[in-house]
Amino acid sequence: MRSVRALAATAALSLLAFSTIAFAGQPKQGGILRMYHRDSPGNASIHEGATYSLNVPFMPVFNNLVIYKQDEAQNRMDNIIPELAESWAWVNDNKTLTFKLRQGVKWHDGKPFTSADVKCTFDMLMGKAQQKFRQNPRKTWYEQVSDISTNGDFEVSFNLKRPQPSLLALLASGYTPVYPCHVSPGDMRTHPIGTGPFKFVEFKANESIKLTRNPDYWREGRPYLDGIEFTIIPNRSTAILAFVAGKFDMAFPTEVSIPLLKDVKSQAPNAVCEIAPTNVATNIIVNSTAAPFDNADIRRAMALALDRKAFISIMFEGQGDVGGTMLPPPNGLWGMPKEMLETIPGYGPDVKANRDAAKKLMEKAGYGPDKHLAVKVSTRNIPVYRDPAVILIDQLKSIYIDGELDVVETANWFPKVARKDYMIGLNLTGNAVDDPDQSFYENYSCGSERNYTNYCNKEIEKLFDEQSQETNVEKRKKLVWDIDKKLQEDVARPIIFHSRMGSCWQPYVKGVTIMTNSSYNGYRYEDLWLDK
Amino acid sequence: MFAYLVRRLFLMLVTLFGISVVIFFLLRIVPGNIVDILFAAAGYVDPADKANLEKELGIDQPLIVQYWHWISGFLRGDFGYSYVSEKPALQEILPRIPITARLAGLALLFSASIGIPLGVISAVKQGTRLDYALRVVSLSGLSLPSFWLGLLILTAAVAMFGQIPIFNPNPKTWLEAFATYAVPAAAVGFRSAALTMRITRSSMLEVLRQDYIRTARAKGASDAAVNYHHALKNAILPVITVIGIEAAFLIGGLIVTETVFNIPGVARFLVEAIRWRDYPIVQNLVMFIAVVVVFANFTVDMLYAVFDPRIRYTD
Numbered sequence: 115m116r117s118v119r120a121l122a123a124t125a126a127l128s129l130l131a132f133s134t135i136a137f138a139g140q141p142k143q144g145g146i147l148r149m150y151h152r153d154s155p156g157n158a159s160i161h162e163g164a165t166y167s168l169n170v171p172f173m174p175v176f177n178n179l180v181i182y183k184q185d186e187a188q189n190r191m192d193n194i195i196p197e198l199a200e201s202w203a204w205v206n207d208n209k210t211l212t213f214k215l216r217q218g219v220k221w222h223d224g225k226p227f228t229s230a231d232v233k234c235t236f237d238m239l240m241g242k243a244q245q246k247f248r249q250n251p252r253k254t255w256y257e258q259v260s261d262i263s264t265n266g267d268f269e270v271s272f273n274l275k276r277p278q279p280s281l282l283a284l285l286a287s288g289y290t291p292v293y294p295c296h297v298s299p300g301d302m303r304t305h306p307i308g309t310g311p312f313k314f315v316e317f318k319a320n321e322s323i324k325l326t327r328n329p330d331y332w333r334e335g336r337p338y339l340d341g342i343e344f345t346i347i348p349n350r351s352t353a354i355l356a357f358v359a360g361k362f363d364m365a366f367p368t369e370v371s372i373p374l375l376k377d378v379k380s381q382a383p384n385a386v387c388e389i390a391p392t393n394v395a396t397n398i399i400v401n402s403t404a405a406p407f408d409n410a411d412i413r414r415a416m417a418l419a420l421d422r423k424a425f426i427s428i429m430f431e432g433q434g435d436v437g438g439t440m441l442p443p444p445n446g447l448w449g450m451p452k453e454m455l456e457t458i459p460g461y462g463p464d465v466k467a468n469r470d471a472a473k474k475l476m477e478k479a480g481y482g483p484d485k486h487l488a489v490k491v492s493t494r495n496i497p498v499y500r501d502p503a504v505i506l507i508d509q510l511k512s513i514y515i516d517g518e519l520d521v522v523e524t525a526n527w528f529p530k531v532a533r534k535d536y537m538i539g540l541n542l543t544g545n546a547v548d549d550p551d552q553s554f555y556e557n558y559s560c561g562s563e564r565n566y567t568n569y570c571n572k573e574i575e576k577l578f579d580e581q582s583q584e585t586n587v588e589k590r591k592k593l594v595w596d597i598d599k600k601l602q603e604d605v606a607r608p609i610i611f612h613s614r615m616g617s618c619w620q621p622y623v624k625g626v627t628i629m630t631n632s633s634y635n636g637y638r639y640e641d642l643w644l645d646k
Numbered sequence: 647m648f649a650y651l652v653r654r655l656f657l658m659l660v661t662l663f664g665i666s667v668v669i670f671f672l673l674r675i676v677p678g679n680i681v682d683i684l685f686a687a688a689g690y691v692d693p694a695d696k697a698n699l700e701k702e703l704g705i706d707q708p709l710i711v712q713y714w715h716w717i718s719g720f721l722r723g724d725f726g727y728s729y730v731s732e733k734p735a736l737q738e739i740l741p742r743i744p745i746t747a748r749l750a751g752l753a754l755l756f757s758a759s760i761g762i763p764l765g766v767i768s769a770v771k772q773g774t775r776l777d778y779a780l781r782v783v784s785l786s787g788l789s790l791p792s793f794w795l796g797l798l799i800l801t802a803a804v805a806m807f808g809q810i811p812i813f814n815p816n817p818k819t820w821l822e823a824f825a826t827y828a829v830p831a832a833a834v835g836f837r838s839a840a841l842t843m844r845i846t847r848s849s850m851l852e853v854l855r856q857d858y859i860r861t862a863r864a865k866g867a868s869d870a871a872v873n874y875h876h877a878l879k880n881a882i883l884p885v886i887t888v889i890g891i892e893a894a895f896l897i898g899g900l901i902v903t904e905t906v907f908n909i910p911g912v913a914r915f916l917v918e919a920i921r922w923r924d925y926p927i928v929q930n931l932v933m934f935i936a937v938v939v940v941f942a943n944f945t946v947d948m949l950y951a952v953f954d955p956r957i958r959y960t961d
Contacts, residue, residue, distance in 0.1 A: 154918060156687060156730055164688040248699055251688040304732055319731045319738065320918050321910040322815075347908045348918075352812060355800050356908075359810040381804070525678025525923060528686045563690040 141338050141624065145644035149364040150353045151344040154320045157303035160291055161239065164251040166544075166634045169288040170367060171323045171344050173637040174337075175222075176291030176308035179213050179232065179270075180282060184638050187390070187630045189548055190447060191279075191587075194286045198227065198309065208277035208585065215268040219332045221294045222313045229264040234295035236262045236272070247299050252546075254555055254562060255284045258582075277583045280551040287547045288635040311337035311640035320346055331640070338625075338643035350374070358382045363620050363644065368392050368633045370616035372431045378618050386626075387618040389433055391445045392633040393548055396425070396502050398608045399531065399539040399567050406487055407537060411475040413605040416538070417460040418472035419513045424465075425505055425611050435612040436461070438598040439553055442612065445630040447548050450595045458602045472513040481514045492520040493540035494527045502610060503540035531566045541566070541607075548631035550594045554578045558606055569606040622646050647951065654947055658940050665936040666720075669929055670713050679705055680729040680923045703729055705925070716929055726926035730919075735926040739912065739934070746904070746911035749834070750896050752827050756835030757842050758889060762878075764839075765846025765885075769854060770873055780843065787840025792899050796833040796906035803829075813909040830907040834899045838892045845888045849881035856880075883953060890946035894939040 155167045160176070180202065183193040196202070199213035219227040237243035240256045258278045263271045272281065284290060293299075297307045306314050309332070312325035323344040327337055345362070347353040354374055357365045358381045368390065370378060375387055398416070400407045407413055426434035435442045438458070442449035455461050460468055481487045489510070493503040500521060507517035522530055530536060545553050555578060556562055560570035577597050584590035602608065617628045622645040629636040681699045685691045700706040704715065719726055725735040768780040804810050811830075817823035853859065854877050862876050904914035912931060919927035 156684060156922070157732070162688075164690075246698075248702075249684060249688050249695060250692075251690050300732065317731075318910070319728075320915055345908070347812075349905050349908065351797055352800060352810075352906055352908055355804050356810050356812055359804045359808060361810055361812070523678065524686050524921075525682045528689075528691050529678070529682055532691055563692060 141641075141643040142645060143338050143643075144340050145646060147339050147342045147364065147623070147639070147642065147644065148362045149342065149344050150347045150356060150362050150366055151323065152350070152353070152366045152369050153348050154346045158306045158314065158317050158323075159247075159299065159303040160289060160306075161235075161252075161293065162247050162249045162299070162303065166288075166368075169634050170637050171325070171342075172306060172314075173288045173291070174310055174312040174325055174342060174639045175306050175314050176293075176310045177219075178285060178287075178290050179215075179292060180286045181638065182286045182629070182635050184636060184641055185625070185627050187627055188445065188447075189283075189286070189629060189632050189635055191283060194282055198232075198292055202282070204279075206273075208279065209274045211272040211274070211281060213270050213272075215270060216332060217268055219309050220330055221296075221309055222307045222328060223294075223297075225294065225296060227292075227294075227309050228267040229270040230267070231295045232270045232292055233262045233264050235291075235293045238293070238299070245299055248303070252289060254559075254564075255552065257555070276579075277585065278551065279585050280547075280549045280582065283547050283549045284552065286635070287632075288637060289546050311638065312339075312342060315341075320348075322346060333640065337640040339639065342639060354378060357385075357618065360620070363623050364626070365618040367617045367628060367637070368615040370618055372433050372614070372616060375616035375618070378616075382618075384621050385618045386621055386623075387616050388628050389614050389616045390628045390630045391435060391441060391612055391614050392544070393441045393446070393612065393631050394542055394544040394633070395437075395439070395441075395612050396498075396610045397541050397543055398506070398610065399536075399541045400605060400607070401534050401536055401538065402567065402569075403534055404537070406479075406489070409479055410605075411479045412487070414459065415472040415475040415479070415513055416510065416515070417602075417605045417608045418468045418475070419509055419515075420460055420506075420608065420610060421465045421509055422461075422611050424509070425502055428505055429501060430614060433614045435614070437612050438602050438609055439557070439607075440550060440594065440598055441545070441548055441631055446612075447631065448550055448591060448594045448598075450598055454595060454599065458599055460608070461602070469512050476514050483514065486514045486516045488516050488518070489537045490520040491517045491538055491540060492522055492530065492536040495521040495523055498613075499540055499542060506540060506610070539566075543607075544633070546632060546634040550578075550590075550597070551582050554581075554597065558601060567607055569604070571600075571604065571606075574600060574604075650951060651948075654944055658944055661940055662933075662936060665940075666717055666929075666933060667713075669932045669936070670716065671709070673923070673925055673928055674709060676923070678923060680925070681705070683922055716926075720930065720933065725930045728919075728927050729924045730922050730927075735930050738915070738927060739931055742910060742912045742915050743934075745909060746900060746913055748827050749831055749900060749904070749909060749911060750893070752831035753835035753838060753896060753900075754889065754893060756831050757838035757892065760835075761839040761842025762846050762882075762885060765843040766850055766873060766878060768843065768847045769850035770869075772851060781847075784840040784843045784847075787836045788844075790837070791902075792834050792837055793902040793906050795836060796830065796903055799829060799833055800906065812907050815910075826909075830903045830909060833907075834896065834903040837899065838889075838896065841892065842885060842888060846881065846885050849884045850877055853877045853881040879953075883950065886946060886949055886953070890942050893942045 151171060153167055158172055160168050160172050177197045179197060179199040180194050181197045182189040183195050186193045198216055198219060200216050202211060202213045204211055215229055221227060234243060238245060238247055239250065239253060240259060241250065241253060258274050258276060260273050260275050263273060291308065293302060294307050311328055311331050313328045315324040315326050317323045326341040327339065356362055358378060378385055379387060400413055402408055402413060422436045426432060437449045438455065440446055440448040462468055491503050491507055493499040503519055507519060510517045531539060543557060556564045558565055558569055559578060560575055574597060577593060581590050581593040581597065584593060619626055624645050625642040627636055681696055685696060728735050728738050731738060764780050768777045771777045800810055811825045814822055814826050817826055859872060859877055862872050900913035901917050904911045916931050
């Protein structure tokens with residue numbers, strides 16, 4: 115009898131334990147997610163900005179046609195899923211991308227979503243609509259799109275000038291929401307209307323951003339949260355302390371530096387923290403139109419002098435990646451393999467040998483121990499720019515280059531760069547999508563507005579187009595590696611390192627996925643829930 | 647007294663006009679404008695888009711025209727629109743004023759209520775251990791930057807109580823509401839209290855050596871009557887001056903304190919507006935601060951006249 119009781123008790127306990135586990139894993143409805151925001155975005159219109167300070171709070175307001183799966187860390191072509199589209203198909207020799215649209219979707223103001231909204235959005239992005247964005251930083255993404263056509267209310271086609279498989283990747287980015295036709299770009303800057311899981315409530319500049327659950331969201335049972343509240347705290351110390359004190363459920367994503375992460379873990383041991391690459395590359399822009407960097411030998415010497423591992427160890431305690439233009443593997447999809455990377459001058463592991471070669475090039479150009487080259491290293495007056503610039507100056511000393519730091523206020527940085535009023539500059543380049551089309555055309559294509567150095571190589575340009583049209587991924591990858599290698603050898607914009615940053619949240623916040631090859635695409639937050 | 651008042655009022659108006667000119671042109675001397683910053687944030691510059699935006703915001707017009715638009719609007723009560731939020735400037739500024747006013751008021755109250763009594767005690771107990779201790783405290787108040795003190799308070803609060811006394815827009819209890827302002831007010835008021843204490847002490851020491859104090863003591867007046875009725879009343883004038891100046895300087899201190907304690911007041915808002923070159927906000931806000939400072943000085947001048955009849959008769 116005793117054994118029967120014991121067995122029953124064991125069974126009951128097991129059942130209880132199992133149900134507790136199951137219960138803990140079951141998403142719960144309700145609760146407001148409290149997060150701090152690192153700064154006050156200029157406005158609320160994702161299409162008019164180029165910072166993830168906009169994507170984090172406003173991506174939950176919108177939907178795209180397609181989106182990267184929000185619960186997978188790596189953005190890949192094979193994890194793009196339909197959102198406002200129900201399906202898509204490439205037709206007409208891969209020159210037309212047709213989407214069947216979801217029916218019954220409503221904008222937050224109650225108006226129905228149709229194909230006209232999609233056409234409006236992309237016509238505006240291409241600069242073809244009557245209404246204009248005040249700023250349109252990603253116009254170049256749609257250069258291969260000749261027009262958008264609709265077939266009824268629920269079918270829309272992107273007609274391309276030539277095949278561009280990566281268009282789908284660009285459309286899946288957090289930077290590509292569909293806007294309503296009936297709301298002006300001006301209103302979208304102050305009171306965005308979307309179809310997304312959360313409705314915009316208010317945005318008080320320098321204070322807070324509030325979103326509330328969209329009860330009419332087309333995806334049944336989502337979102338789990340009742341709302342999201344962002345408190346704007348520009349002071350990083352205050353923000354981290356507030357997170358440690360439990361005032362916030364989540365720290366601003368990819369904003370906790372590696373040294374700060376240690377503080378967080380020591381003061382709040384239960385906090386869940388992850389370190390991930392941000393796909394932001396720290397690089398050098400070189401003014402090759404004026405002396406002394408019009409001399410290719412000096413440019414090459416500078417590239418040879420870089421000790422990339424030293425940068426990473428000083429700034430990120432070893433948590434960073436050495437790579438070319440594209441984010442290196444395993445997190446990056448298109449980065450060169452290590453063996454190939456190390457064949458590029460300056461990337462080899464023997465720093466001393468690299469610098470000896472650099473010294474020879476400097477001596478060839480007429481410089482040496484008794485005759486140093488004086489240069490100004492310009493950069494923005496922001497720590498993430500300034501700190502590596504100081505390290506760069508120190509490293510250049512080893513090859514007879516005496517650098518002087520020239521810090522420039524943000525307002526004057528781009529006018530200065532556009533005027534070519536610099537010798538070398540320390541710059542950061544963020545990639546919203548881990549795809550060569552976004553990176554190559556934006557940063558290295560002849561005439562691109564974001565090609566700050568005006569690097570222009572017609573041969574490479576042809577290769578850009580070749581890889582862009584290639585539908586075989588493996589073939590495209592090889593082409594991309596060759597292009598990336600050539601860009602580094604040309605010292606087009608020497609990449610120093612790819613940074614990694616930390617993200618932290620309280621243990622009861624569930625369903626968080628930090629993306630590992632872009633910090634712009636993972637903030638829909640409809641699957642996020644609070645286990646409280 | 648009337649002539650004195652009129653003269654001070656006239657001076658005040660001239661000062662405000664001068665300030666408006668300085669604010670306007672200084673802002674334009676600073677390199678870059680809102681359009682540069684917007685494009686810098688977007689990482690590209692399209693000359694056509696840039697020109698359109700400059701035209702839309704009216705910053706393509708000659709400076710004198712821009713000044714006239716602003717100052718005439720200011721006098722009519724039309725403060726324009728924020729370039730950044732695209733909301734009326736007044737709508738952006740007004741809700742923040744009470745927050746900063748409460749903080750500044752509390753900081754000044756802290757400064758006066760702590761600084762004056764401690765200054766008197768320190769003077770009366772000159773040369774004692776208490777005097778030395780108070781002087782050390784006042785010296786530390788002058789030496790510690792308020793942002794550092796603020797961060798120290800926050801760190802200590804988190805480490806000791808697991809709570810952080812940063813701004814809470816919706817306090818649930820009286821204690822929370824009080825903490826929202828009291829802790830940052832103490833952080834910013836500490837320096838001001840230290841200064842007030844030192845001025846009170848030195849002023850009191852000077853007065854306590856006067857003949858009439860000796861006479862009052864000889865007449866048998868109690869220590870309290872001598873210190874507070876005879877000495878403090880005459881020693882308070884320089885202290886009032888310092889508190890008046892501190893009221894003006896407090897705005898500078900509040901910028902840092904509002905940032906550290908994340909208080910959405912005008913001071914922090916001003917810094918952000920300067921960063922964005924949001925001219926309508928900066929111009930109107932600085933003008934507002936100038937009006938407050940000029941009025942504070944005017945009030946101090948009037949208080950002088952009230953406390954010291956010689957000023958009314960001679961000035």
